[in-house]
Amino acid sequence: MQTYDIAILGGGIAGLSLAYFLGASRSVVVIEREENLGYHSTGRSAAEFVLRYNSPEVCTLAAISRDFFDHPPEGFTGVPLLVPRGGLMIANAEKLERFEAHFTVEQGKTDKLTRLSIDEAVAMATILDPSYLAGAYHDPEFWDIEVESLLQGYVKGARRAGVDIRQKAGVMAARDDGRHWLIDTEGETISARLVVNATGGWADPTAGLFGVAPIGIVPHRRTAILVDLPDGVDTRTMPEINELDDEFYIKPDAGRLLVSPADETPCEPGDVQPEEIDVAWAAHHLETATTMEVRRIARTWAGMRSFAPDRLPVVGPASDNPRFFWLAGQGGYGILSSPALGALAASLLIGSEVPAGFTRAGLAPTVFSPGRF
Numbered sequence: 001m002q003t004y005d006i007a008i009l010g011g012g013i014a015g016l017s018l019a020y021f022l023g024a025s026r027s028v029v030v031i032e033r034e035e036n037l038g039y040h041s042t043g044r045s046a047a048e049f050v051l052r053y054n055s056p057e058v059c060t061l062a063a064i065s066r067d068f069f070d071h072p073p074e075g076f077t078g079v080p081l082l083v084p085r086g087g088l089m090i091a092n093a094e095k096l097e098r099f100e101a102h103f104t105v106e107q108g109k110t111d112k113l114t115r116l117s118i119d120e121a122v123a124m125a126t127i128l129d130p131s132y133l134a135g136a137y138h139d140p141e142f143w144d145i146e147v148e149s150l151l152q153g154y155v156k157g158a159r160r161a162g163v164d165i166r167q168k169a170g171v172m173a174a175r176d177d178g179r180h181w182l183i184d185t186e187g188e189t190i191s192a193r194l195v196v197n198a199t200g201g202w203a204d205p206t207a208g209l210f211g212v213a214p215i216g217i218v219p220h221r222r223t224a225i226l227v228d229l230p231d232g233v234d235t236r237t238m239p240e241i242n243e244l245d246d247e248f249y250i251k252p253d254a255g256r257l258l259v260s261p262a263d264e265t266p267c268e269p270g271d272v273q274p275e276e277i278d279v280a281w282a283a284h285h286l287e288t289a290t291t292m293e294v295r296r297i298a299r300t301w302a303g304m305r306s307f308a309p310d311r312l313p314v315v316g317p318a319s320d321n322p323r324f325f326w327l328a329g330q331g332g333y334g335i336l337s338s339p340a341l342g343a344l345a346a347s348l349l350i351g352s353e354v355p356a357g358f359t360r361a362g363l364a365p366t367v368f369s370p371g372r373f
């Protein structure tokens, strides 16, 4: 039986970013149930990087991560990890008053936003229906993330540093001999001094396998559809479109249009699939806000966004077992925050200084500690 310092459970962006940042500092194994890495949430995201999203803590994680995306280490990837996209925030006439109030608040946070006339908004996103639109502003600070290149950068860097990555190796059971965890996977038993729970939507049940108390991390299903665009729409220059109340968002994706009804339905962890009703809502929103008619849906999918009770990530040793470490609850921002959270988790695990970005931003890692629950 092989023994490691650290066993990371879960081969999604969380587990693999951590493996990358741990590098050669410890002997590390990543244990993933599926044949393909990134098969679950990581492979189903909208690939969006934004600086203003969710809570102030998540905005800070994005700002810390930005440096890595803009200047990845030598040899990490051959392509830019962020591609400028820009974003429009839109509202219909019923919501105009709240839209103005929202714009005033957001303008107080950044001088990057531009209030647009209806004509200006339609010129930026020609599919928009002027009769739907009442308010719009442009935020240049939206980017597309090259998720596959990011994931492969983590994987290759981790492997170069000697990390073992076991696929098709679902963890079925575990026991503690006092010094090591003995982890039964589908194919073998692996021993490790310390375990990291990076199993996304399965984080709570995984803790149960190790006799650790759950935190209350709940997966929520989110749906996306891909539709063909009318001729003549340039997807390279078209911004992402977000509705004021997050009723839907629309975003160019590989030459087509990704539409999500921004659903957030609590679900059991698993290979979640789209429900017809959510697909119908996505098509309805697209037809309401734009001049497009949905004749054919090229692809549909759904994935899990998993939230702790306060919707912040959970990073640190379990209160009831210091040899069980949580790296979970990244909700709808796990890709964009992976450089910051992977590096933070690695520093906590090896006992080195927290990454400089956290210190500079005044963000204490204790904010994410499992002990807060």
Ligand SMILES: Cc1cc2nc3c(=O)[nH]c(=O)nc-3n(C[C@H](O)[C@H](O)[C@H](O)COP(=O)(O)OP(=O)(O)OC[C@H]3O[C@@H](n4cnc5c(N)ncnc54)[C@H](O)[C@@H]3O)c2cc1C
Binding pocket: 009, 010, 011, 012, 013, 014, 015, 031, 032, 033, 034, 037, 038, 039, 040, 041, 042, 043, 044, 045, 046, 047, 048, 049, 169, 170, 171, 172, 198, 199, 200, 201, 202, 206, 222, 223, 224, 302, 303, 304, 305, 306, 328, 329, 330, 331, 332, 333, 334, 335, 336, 337
């Ligand atoms: C539709 C959608 C849009 C999104 N858009 C964005 C976005 O634009 N930007 C952004 O930053 N984030 C976005 N997200 C969120 C992002 O995808 C997640 O936060 C992130 O992928 C979570 O990564 P993870 O590694 O924790 O989970 P996962 O990628 O799900 O990885 C967990 C892994 O653990 C494995 N596992 C579970 N149990 C076991 C076990 N017992 N043994 C071994 N392995 C196990 C699973 O097989 C899985 O591969 C979106 C999510 C969805 C669904």
